[in-house]
Amino acid sequence: AQTIHQWPVAEIKAVGSPLSLGCTIKGKSSPNLYWYWQATGGTLQQLFYSITVGQVESVVQLNLSASRPKDDQFILSTEKLLLSHSGFYLCAWSRGNNQAPLFGEGTRLSVL
Amino acid sequence: GDSVIQMQGQVTLSENDFLFINCTYSTTGYPTLFWYVQYSGEGPQLLLQVTTANNKGSSRGFEATYDKGTTSFHLQKTSVQEIDSAVYYCAMSDPGYQNFYFGKGTSLTVIP
Numbered sequence: 001a002q003t004i005h006q007w008p009v010a011e012i013k014a015v016g017s018p019l020s021l022g023c024t025i026k027g028k029s030s031p032n033l034y035w036y037w038q039a040t041g042g043t044l045q046q047l048f049y050s051i052t053v054g055q056v057e058s059v060v061q062l063n064l065s066a067s068r069p070k071d072d073q074f075i076l077s078t079e080k081l082l083l084s085h086s087g088f089y090l091c092a093w094s095r096g097n098n099q100a101p102l103f104g105e106g107t108r109l110s111v112l
Numbered sequence: 113g114d115s116v117i118q119m120q121g122q123v124t125l126s127e128n129d130f131l132f133i134n135c136t137y138s139t140t141g142y143p144t145l146f147w148y149v150q151y152s153g154e155g156p157q158l159l160l161q162v163t164t165a166n167n168k169g170s171s172r173g174f175e176a177t178y179d180k181g182t183t184s185f186h187l188q189k190t191s192v193q194e195i196d197s198a199v200y201y202c203a204m205s206d207p208g209y210q211n212f213y214f215g216k217g218t219s220l221t222v223i224p
Contacts, residue, residue, distance in 0.1 A: 032209070032210070034212070042216075042217075043201065043214050043215065043216045043217055044156065044201065044203075044214040045214075046211060046212055046213075049210050049211070051210070057210065059211060090155050090156070092155075094209065096209070097208070097209050098144065098163075098209060099209065100144075100146050100158050100161050100203075100205075100212075101158075101212060102158060103155035103156050103157070104155050105154060105155050106154070106155045
């Protein structure tokens with residue numbers, strides 16, 4: 001069975017500090033990977049997607065970047081956090097075409 | 113551009129009431145449509161996927177119907193229970209399954 005793990009579970013960071021969030025998928029080779037952001041009480045906004053190692057497409061940047069250094073790993077980062085970065089970050093994976101994204105448990109980020 | 117509109121922001125029902133949530137979409141062609149459920153503090157879970165091939169889907173007592181003529185799709189359940197209290201999102205994929213568009217979500221509260 002496939003599993004998806006996000007880390008950390010929660011972060012409290014200062015404005016202007018760097019950020020790195022991670023996501024690992026086990027049990028599936030070459031998954032499609034996605035990053036989403038959700039404001040408190042808001043909808044899900046897709047940020048990035050990746051269909052293969054080393055290739056990441058941006059949907060909405062929000063001063064964030066993403067990388068896929070390994071087949072099973074997806075990283076979301078920024079060098080300088082803004083207050084507007086606060087929210088719930090969700091990683092998701094899918095088997096590929098015709099398959100819906102399946103979400104991890106998320107990382108809750110508070111920027112103060 | 114591609115979009116999904118989910119008008120019902122909050123719905124309050126009593127147990128055993130009938131649930132109906134409607135979404136409309138805007139895109140070219142006939143997309144695949146999805147329903148997700150998100151419980152408080154968790155990542156969204158895929159509830160149903162409906163393609164043009166079958167026009168209907170069902171899971172956990174929920175049924176989704178897709179009407180190409182009116183570019184709408186809805187989620188219904190005959191008899192809701194308190195455990196169904198959650199936020200329900202409709203979503204749509206682009207043809208390449210690389211971008212997914214989510215509605216604003218419907219927060220369902222079921223009163224026992």
